[in-house]
Amino acid sequence: MRAKRLIFNFLYHNGSFCLSRNFRLQKVGDVSWLMDNFDIFDFSNHVDEIGIINISDQPFEERYSQTFFRDIDLLLEKITVPVTIGGGVTTVSEAGKLFDFGADKILIASACLRRPKLSHDITTIFGAQSLIFQLDIDFERGIVFADNGMTPFVTVDNLPQILMDVSAGEVCLNSIDRDGSGMGFPTHKAGFVEDLPLRMIFSGGFGESKHFKDVLNHPSIDACCTSNILNFLGDGMADVRTDLVQAGILVSS
Amino acid sequence: MSNVFWCKTCLNMSTRPRIEFNEDKICNACQWSQEKKTFNWDDREKELASLIEKFRSTDGGYDCIVPVSGGKDGSYIAHTLKTKFGLKPLCVTITPALQTDLGRRNLDAFKNSGFDVLQLDLNPSILQELNKIGLIDFGFPYLGWLIAIQTAVIRVSVDMKIPLIFYGEDGEVEYGGSTETKNNPVIDIDYQRRVWFEGHAGLALDRLVKHRDDVLRFFQFPTADELAAANTFITTWSYYEPWDSYRNYLVAKDFCGMHEADQTNAGTFTNFSQNDQLLYPLHVYLMYLKFGFGRATQDVGIEIRRGAMKRAQGLRLVKLYDGLFPAELASKYCQYYELSKPELYAAIFKHANKNLFEVDEMNGSVIRLFDHEG
Numbered sequence: 001m002r003a004k005r006l007i008f009n010f011l012y013h014n015g016s017f018c019l020s021r022n023f024r025l026q027k028v029g030d031v032s033w034l035m036d037n038f039d040i041f042d043f044s045n046h047v048d049e050i051g052i053i054n055i056s057d058q059p060f061e062e063r064y065s066q067t068f069f070r071d072i073d074l075l076l077e078k079i080t081v082p083v084t085i086g087g088g089v090t091t092v093s094e095a096g097k098l099f100d101f102g103a104d105k106i107l108i109a110s111a112c113l114r115r116p117k118l119s120h121d122i123t124t125i126f127g128a129q130s131l132i133f134q135l136d137i138d139f140e141r142g143i144v145f146a147d148n149g150m151t152p153f154v155t156v157d158n159l160p161q162i163l164m165d166v167s168a169g170e171v172c173l174n175s176i177d178r179d180g181s182g183m184g185f186p187t188h189k190a191g192f193v194e195d196l197p198l199r200m201i202f203s204g205g206f207g208e209s210k211h212f213k214d215v216l217n218h219p220s221i222d223a224c225c226t227s228n229i230l231n232f233l234g235d236g237m238a239d240v241r242t243d244l245v246q247a248g249i250l251v252s253s
Numbered sequence: 254m255s256n257v258f259w260c261k262t263c264l265n266m267s268t269r270p271r272i273e274f275n276e277d278k279i280c281n282a283c284q285w286s287q288e289k290k291t292f293n294w295d296d297r298e299k300e301l302a303s304l305i306e307k308f309r310s311t312d313g314g315y316d317c318i319v320p321v322s323g324g325k326d327g328s329y330i331a332h333t334l335k336t337k338f339g340l341k342p343l344c345v346t347i348t349p350a351l352q353t354d355l356g357r358r359n360l361d362a363f364k365n366s367g368f369d370v371l372q373l374d375l376n377p378s379i380l381q382e383l384n385k386i387g388l389i390d391f392g393f394p395y396l397g398w399l400i401a402i403q404t405a406v407i408r409v410s411v412d413m414k415i416p417l418i419f420y421g422e423d424g425e426v427e428y429g430g431s432t433e434t435k436n437n438p439v440i441d442i443d444y445q446r447r448v449w450f451e452g453h454a455g456l457a458l459d460r461l462v463k464h465r466d467d468v469l470r471f472f473q474f475p476t477a478d479e480l481a482a483a484n485t486f487i488t489t490w491s492y493y494e495p496w497d498s499y500r501n502y503l504v505a506k507d508f509c510g511m512h513e514a515d516q517t518n519a520g521t522f523t524n525f526s527q528n529d530q531l532l533y534p535l536h537v538y539l540m541y542l543k544f545g546f547g548r549a550t551q552d553v554g555i556e557i558r559r560g561a562m563k564r565a566q567g568l569r570l571v572k573l574y575d576g577l578f579p580a581e582l583a584s585k586y587c588q589y590y591e592l593s594k595p596e597l598y599a600a601i602f603k604h605a606n607k608n609l610f611e612v613d614e615m616n617g618s619v620i621r622l623f624d625h626e627g
Contacts, residue, residue, distance in 0.1 A: 022506070026524040027516045037573065181499070182561025207561040230522045231562050233569045 182207025362510025
């Protein structure tokens, strides 16, 4: 059995780290705020991976500005676990720039949803382990969205086919309807993943330890991901890890 | 200090007015939130259905009144009454002092989602004077508006002959305080005066009446005779179904066009409640000075009770956000209350609980003399 993992994504938007609720943003603080309120080195000892998701709606060049790279450099200096960077990547060349900057993986949602070939192009060059394909899903309504939750794309019935068409080391199902809610991930609506031979990450809704336990106890799920910068403020993820280790779900860090 | 303690489940403090704790030091809000999970709501649902039928208009007019601001709770109630029960609510709003742009936009969005809203812009100078009395004498910086959202709404009910009024929740029951309406749907005027206004409304109005001859009709409750003749029935929605302000937020943004603030609200970690006026951050700061807990403590309690976080998580947020003075608004407050900065700070800090804080009024520094229980 593969080891289960705990992932934390920092959401970055034009210089601010944000909390997202149902894909609506609350700016929480800049990189100084983040460094004041998170001991990033210690934090990264309690998660298995960290993501930095750039959720600006600007084109790649503006989105990945000097300010972004300067801010994120400060974090990368202290992070000791694999780092995923994502948001707005639409070409192999853009993916390459993020790998060059230091990303261990990249995360792509809309571009791979629209053009599955992009995922094949990227994984052919960088390897399947380099790509997380994220699907933003309103599980309540059964709709997969593109463009940061703005564009309804297909119904969830189409997911098995979509997942067969895309080449990625991991698939992240991100719940729009539970995003930032602290109500837990809607695992009961994601039963279709059971027969899929893919590494699955569930994201959205995690508010406290119990929500992670509920998901990670599911044999088909490899990892949980949260971006709730406030619920897990400070050493909040350390407590989650302790609870999950005690429950025999995670190995200690 | 020695007798101050915190709820073992949330972070409600024993200093909270009227709050009750059991022998395990669990506050009445947390006890009620547990009770609600197994409570038989069927009887309350029937009571609501019966109440609605009793007051449903027979001539196509409004069936009830719902006070709203464009925020989550009033929007949820109005939406539910309209879509689930087929009622035509008249929504009533009292324009607050220092209304925010977001507040205006949310109210417009709510109207545009399909509701009639009666908007009362009460005499700003009366409102200002009551708010100022509230600030200086009682530490209630928007007392005038707090009075009016009760008195003016009931006045509209009487004058327009729409006797049924639905307020949102009774904060006493839901967030900690008196439990006397837990099993009683009626919110009578005595209760509003005594508990919701803590007796301050009458005192403030008495002071006003002595030197002003303006019409104070919307700031005064109708008489007992008027209320009896009008068959007025004032109740809270939280009596009839499990109150869940997060659910209300989701419904309000999905169906009534409500938007959150772009940034974290002053003194707390959320962005989706109490966004309509700039005096609210001052209100909760004064609450912090008087009782030792602020807006973040209140929000943490809601999050813990709905199962979205644990106490230790909440404690981190309280330590970071509670009791932050909204300094960026100080100039606006000075202008509004017609006070100099030293006068404003003196008016604020005189309400600080000296058992909980050491205050240097000259430079506005506040040192907390207590530490939260871990």
